[in-house]
Amino acid sequence: MKIVVSFKVVHDDQDIQVAGDGSLDFSKAHQVVSTYDLNAIEAAAQLAGATGASLVAISAGGAAIDDSKLRKNVLARGVDELFMTADDACADMDAFASAEALAALLEKVGDYDLVVCGDGSADNYAQQVDIQLAARLGLPVVTAVTKLALEGGVLEAQRTLEDVVETVRVATPAVVSVTPDAALPRIPGMKDIVSAGKKPAEVAGAGVVPTGTLEVLDCRAPQQADRARVIIDAAEEGALPRFAAALKAAL
Amino acid sequence: MKALVLAEGFEAAGKLGAGARGLADEVVCVVIGEGQIPRGVADKVIHVSLPQGAVYDDAADTVNAIFDAQAPELVFVEPTRHLKVIAGRLAAHAKTSVITDVLELGVESATNMYFGGVAHRRLKALGTAIYTINPETFAELPVSGTDTVEEAAWVAPPRPLELVEVRPIEKSGVDLMKAEVVVAAGRGFAEEGELDLARGLCDKLGAGLGCSRPLTEGLNWLPTEVYIGVSGLMLTPKVYVAVGISGQMQHMVGCNRAGTVVAINKDKNAPIFKQCDLGLVGDIKDVLPALVGAL
Ligand SMILES: Cc1cc2nc3c(=O)[nH]c(=O)nc-3n(C[C@H](O)[C@H](O)[C@H](O)COP(=O)(O)OP(=O)(O)OC[C@H]3O[C@@H](n4cnc5c(N)ncnc54)[C@H](O)[C@@H]3O)c2cc1C
Ligand SMILES: Cc1cc2nc3c(=O)[nH]c(=O)nc-3n(C[C@H](O)[C@H](O)[C@H](O)COP(=O)(O)OP(=O)(O)OC[C@H]3O[C@@H](n4cnc5c(N)ncnc54)[C@H](O)[C@@H]3O)c2cc1C
Numbered sequence: 001m002k003i004v005v006s007f008k009v010v011h012d013d014q015d016i017q018v019a020g021d022g023s024l025d026f027s028k029a030h031q032v033v034s035t036y037d038l039n040a041i042e043a044a045a046q047l048a049g050a051t052g053a054s055l056v057a058i059s060a061g062g063a064a065i066d067d068s069k070l071r072k073n074v075l076a077r078g079v080d081e082l083f084m085t086a087d088d089a090c091a092d093m094d095a096f097a098s099a100e101a102l103a104a105l106l107e108k109v110g111d112y113d114l115v116v117c118g119d120g121s122a123d124n125y126a127q128q129v130d131i132q133l134a135a136r137l138g139l140p141v142v143t144a145v146t147k148l149a150l151e152g153g154v155l156e157a158q159r160t161l162e163d164v165v166e167t168v169r170v171a172t173p174a175v176v177s178v179t180p181d182a183a184l185p186r187i188p189g190m191k192d193i194v195s196a197g198k199k200p201a202e203v204a205g206a207g208v209v210p211t212g213t214l215e216v217l218d219c220r221a222p223q224q225a226d227r228a229r230v231i232i233d234a235a236e237e238g239a240l241p242r243f244a245a246a247l248k249a250a251l
Numbered sequence: 252m253k254a255l256v257l258a259e260g261f262e263a264a265g266k267l268g269a270g271a272r273g274l275a276d277e278v279v280c281v282v283i284g285e286g287q288i289p290r291g292v293a294d295k296v297i298h299v300s301l302p303q304g305a306v307y308d309d310a311a312d313t314v315n316a317i318f319d320a321q322a323p324e325l326v327f328v329e330p331t332r333h334l335k336v337i338a339g340r341l342a343a344h345a346k347t348s349v350i351t352d353v354l355e356l357g358v359e360s361a362t363n364m365y366f367g368g369v370a371h372r373r374l375k376a377l378g379t380a381i382y383t384i385n386p387e388t389f390a391e392l393p394v395s396g397t398d399t400v401e402e403a404a405w406v407a408p409p410r411p412l413e414l415v416e417v418r419p420i421e422k423s424g425v426d427l428m429k430a431e432v433v434v435a436a437g438r439g440f441a442e443e444g445e446l447d448l449a450r451g452l453c454d455k456l457g458a459g460l461g462c463s464r465p466l467t468e469g470l471n472w473l474p475t476e477v478y479i480g481v482s483g484l485m486l487t488p489k490v491y492v493a494v495g496i497s498g499q500m501q502h503m504v505g506c507n508r509a510g511t512v513v514a515i516n517k518d519k520n521a522p523i524f525k526q527c528d529l530g531l532v533g534d535i536k537d538v539l540p541a542l543v544g545a546l
Binding site: 011013016018022024094095096097099120122123124125126127128130131132134135136138139140141142143144156159160161162163164165166167168169170171180181184211212213214215216217218219220221222224225227228229230231232233234235239240241243244246247248250251 | 306308331332333335336338339340342343344346347348349350351352360363365366367368369370371372373374375376377378408409410411412413414415416417418419420422432456468469475481482489490492500507508510511512513519524525526527528529530531532533534537538541542545546
């Protein structure tokens with residue numbers, strides 16, 4: 001049995017600089033695994049462990065996502081093998097294009113039983129790639145999953161929706177996306193990282209250029225309300241009564 | 252122009268219908284399931300009956316068929332988990348991408364958030380525009396429409412999900428959207444018991460207690476419905492007091508429209524001190540009891 005986990009590589013938002021005109025400067029930003037996709041990798045690794053399945057990780061993005069530290073970081077999390085499409089034709093893809101690129105990558109992976117996605121990526125949080133991927137593959141999709149099990153070719157998943165918890169069952173192959181509650185990411189140990197370097201990783205360019213369906217007209221940081229920024233240090237004499245008075249005045 | 256509206260709730264249908272009228276001269280609303288069929292919200296309502304035991308998401312193939320028959324240029328979708336799946340499948344069918352969580356609508360474009368609010372991005376769909384948008388955006392607009400209702404023929408999905416069980420989530424009943432004052436607790440609270448310090452402050456201020464997302468994730472110290480930020484609640488209280496919260500953008504977009512933002516944090520370099528009106532540098536365990544005493 002084979003489980004695939006799909007993770008997105010994004011700029012670390014801690015390092016995004018906002019220029020004077022409000023445009024974003026990513027030049028100092030590292031490439032990182034999108035936060036909640038670490039939870040997806042963990043959920044998939046636990047499922048693979050419980051079922052004896054092998055675990056393959058996939059990702060598609062710009063040429064810069066082919067980073068050896070990043071590859072090791074993923075392979076050190078219970079992943080057996082990695083497939084990536086790293087090509088500037090795959091940078092900044094929309095959901096439709098992402099699904100096209102990932103479907104092409106899955107053809108290389110071959111027979112799989114389950115594709116696990118995260119809850120939403122850190123840049124857009126569109127919660128759409130999982131669904132579009134399933135539509136393209138002609139597979140059922142189960143989103144918002146907080147608990148999952150795989151037995152006898154059937155996936156049973158608990159979905160936490162706005163007002164109800166829904167339990168559903170579906171025969172594999174299928175696509176599933178898990179919320180961060182499904183599993184907390186592990187902290188890989190030294191041994192995991194060393195052995196990660198020896199695991200197979202296939203990185204290639206995009207065979208076809210994925211089709212973009214949206215045009216970005218503008219992208220800039222919003223004007224922030226100018227705040228008064230009166231900061232009081234609690235260690236100062238009379239700090240608390242002063243702070244309490246200012247807080248009361250605002251009520 | 253023709254618009255299709257997909258909504259789960261009765262009120263949402265009316266509000267999205269009203270919003271769609273701003274851009275379209277014909278509005279068709281699709282409602283799925285056995286609830287009350289909304290009237291007077293669109294020029295036509297198309298009702299999709301769910302077969303016994305079907306999962307809501309599996310109405311996607313039926314919605315695709317309605318889309319083909321109606322051929323709208325614009326689709327407005329209520330951002331619920333179920334409808335996000337249906338919208339995603341519709342987008343794949345129509346060879347486009349959903350523009351999600353729209354903040355502001357233009358005539359041919361829409362603005363949403365990028366990196367949890369670090370930037371705002373204006374997007375234009377090259378084909379059919381499918382937007383998920385909060386119905387409250389149009390709360391002020393008059394709801395109008397006829398009572399025309401049509402039944403859709405069910406299109407069975409090739410591989411349906413099997414519904415095993417549906418269980419309601421018990422909610423805490425706290426409605427932070429209505430609170431004038433909100434105290435929000437972050438990871439600065441090292442253990443669950445320390446939250447009593449925040450509760451003490453709430454009592455003094457007559458505030459509701461919310462939190463940053465990490466306190467509801469894995470930890471479950473507070474219910475999911477009270478976390479504030481881009482993926483949680485977006486609040487506009489008179490006063491917002493963030494305690495032990497660092498001030499990451501994903502959190503701040505949920506509170507930066509508050510009248511006054513107050514921060515308490517032991518790290519004087521925490522980013523939140525650049526985004527607040529009033530700040531106190533100190534350790535929660537010392538300053539909260541003292542503050543409650545001083546108020
Ligand atoms: C300047 C700029 C402009 C952009 N313009 C647009 C635009 O106009 N329209 C638009 O839709 N997007 C645009 N994007 C990209 C956009 O931010 C999202 O990446 C895109 O919408 C996909 O949605 P998402 O990232 O929110 O993924 P989600 O749908 O939230 O991701 C869900 C899950 O799918 C999987 N996944 C997603 N992407 C990948 C991937 N590449 N590889 C592997 N797994 C993946 C992960 O498991 C993830 O958790 C732009 C990006 C930039 C930098
Ligand atoms: C796609 C996506 C969506 C997200 N959506 C949301 C969202 O909607 N809402 C949200 O909140 N987050 C969201 N996040 C997470 C967000 O990025 C931050 O990780 C989170 O807001 C940090 O929470 P925090 O400030 O409580 O914790 P931290 O960043 O860990 O900050 C804790 C703060 O407490 C201070 N502190 C520690 N001990 C003490 C003490 N004893 N006394 C006083 N101060 C102390 C520290 O100095 C620090 O500043 C999202 C992330 C992603 C990737």
